[in-house]
Amino acid sequence: xxxxxxxxxxxxxxxxxxxxxxxxxxxxxxxxxxxxxxxxxxxxxxxxxxxxxxxxxxxxxxxxxxxxxxxxxxxxxxxxxxxxxxxxxxxxxxxxxxxxxxxxxxxxxxxxxxxxxxxxxxxxxxxxxxxxxxxxxxxxxxxxxxxxxxxxxxxxxxxxxxxxxxxxxxxxxxxxxxxxxxxxxxxxxxxxxxxxxxxxxxxxxxxxxxxxxxxxxxxxxxxxxxxxxxxxxxxxxxxxxxxxxxxxxxxxxxxxxxxxxxxxxxxxxxxxxxxxxxxxxxxxxxxxxxxxxxxxx
Numbered sequence: 001x002x003x004x005x006x007x008x009x010x011x012x013x014x015x016x017x018x019x020x021x022x023x024x025x026x027x028x029x030x031x032x033x034x035x036x037x038x039x040x041x042x043x044x045x046x047x048x049x050x051x052x053x054x055x056x057x058x059x060x061x062x063x064x065x066x067x068x069x070x071x072x073x074x075x076x077x078x079x080x081x082x083x084x085x086x087x088x089x090x091x092x093x094x095x096x097x098x099x100x101x102x103x104x105x106x107x108x109x110x111x112x113x114x115x116x117x118x119x120x121x122x123x124x125x126x127x128x129x130x131x132x133x134x135x136x137x138x139x140x141x142x143x144x145x146x147x148x149x150x151x152x153x154x155x156x157x158x159x160x161x162x163x164x165x166x167x168x169x170x171x172x173x174x175x176x177x178x179x180x181x182x183x184x185x186x187x188x189x190x191x192x193x194x195x196x197x198x199x200x201x202x203x204x205x206x207x208x209x210x211x212x213x214x215x216x217x218x219x220x221x222x223x224x225x226x227x228x229x230x231x232x233x234x235x236x237x238x239x240x241x242x243x244x245x246x247x248x249x250x251x252x253x254x255x256x257x258x259x260x261x262x263x264x265x266x267x268x269x270x271x272x273x274x275x276x277x278x279x280x281x282x283x284x285x286x287x288x289x290x291x292x293x294x295x296x297x
Contacts, residue, residue: 003063004028005287006052007279009110010044010069011023011059012037012084012137013177014239017048018276019055022063022287029055040087045100052101063284066106066279068213069093069112070138072155080155084137085146104281110134111158112149113278114237115142120281122269123235130233132224132268133160135194135240138172139221142278143229163221173217174217177240198243201250215247217256237275257280258293 002022009016012035019029031051036043052059071082077094097105102280108116115132118124124132124144131144139161143150150157161172173179180194187210192200199216201207222234236248256262268274 002056003055003061005064005066005280005283006062007066007276007283008051008057008068009049009113009279010067010082010085010277011035011110012070014275015047015051016276017051018273018280020268020280021060028057028259036088041091041096043087045096048097049100058216060268064104064106064279064283065097066102066108066113066269066283066286067093067097068108068110068279070110070140070273072159073107073109073112074155075151077105079107085277097176104283104286105281106286108279108282109140109155109158110220110275111140111142112151112162113142113276113282114235114274115278116281117143117147117270117274117277117279118235118237118268119144120276122274123266127133127227127232129231130235131158131231132235132237132274133222133225133231134238135177135218135236136238137176137178139175141225145229154199155294160221160225163224165217165220169217171221175214175221177239180211180214180240183213186210194240195242198240200246202246207290215250216254219251222251222255222265223258226255226261226263231263233264233266235266235268235274237270237272239272240274241267 004019004021006019015035072080079091079093082088093151094105094107111134124130128147130144134140141158141160143158163171177194184192184197201211
């Protein structure tokens, strides 16, 4: 039996799961569901139990698991805190999951997983210095410098949503998808996703005005990232990035004139699955390492 790899992206509002067959890489399973963000660690782990059981072959056929999680994560898969998830402070997630499932587990910060996914199978395959900017419930960045992930001294590098502006607002408070949806509903009386509002803003002046502040803040953040890191490219990922070129055009117009050596601004090639594929890369590496160890013996 070949078995399969499972990857999970735990977000502030949604959890995405997918499974691929080992050897062939064929997709076996995919699902998305609402995150029980206020119910603590065990509620999410029980939800993972159900999802893993739903994959053909179930838990017994799972060779490795990769998990992307928000917040600060150390290299050993210990979640220091996950801001949008209540109760997720000082959680030894990798250890908990390995005991729970009896299989190797890879745990990494979600935006870092996005960067890994794009480096593995996406737009950054030939890049060594780039930033993956995740736009979703919050805002995070996965940073590649010199061909390697940059985590920082306290494993907090890339927490772009914490940038503070003169207004006192943070980037995450203004650019997070819930904030954009609230602004749009106040302006139009309609419920729209952040991505749809930003995609349609170019030809709907009412939406352009409603999304001006988020785009302004995002553009300022891009200038700051460029000034500090000088990346070859900034890849926009996460659910809000599906706004595509209409969003990037506005950011280019506002930001790149203030940058001495402008990077490319691009939508992540793997779309809102970059983080899932980064987690899958981590799971695949664990299986390779185990196979190599077995061959050595």
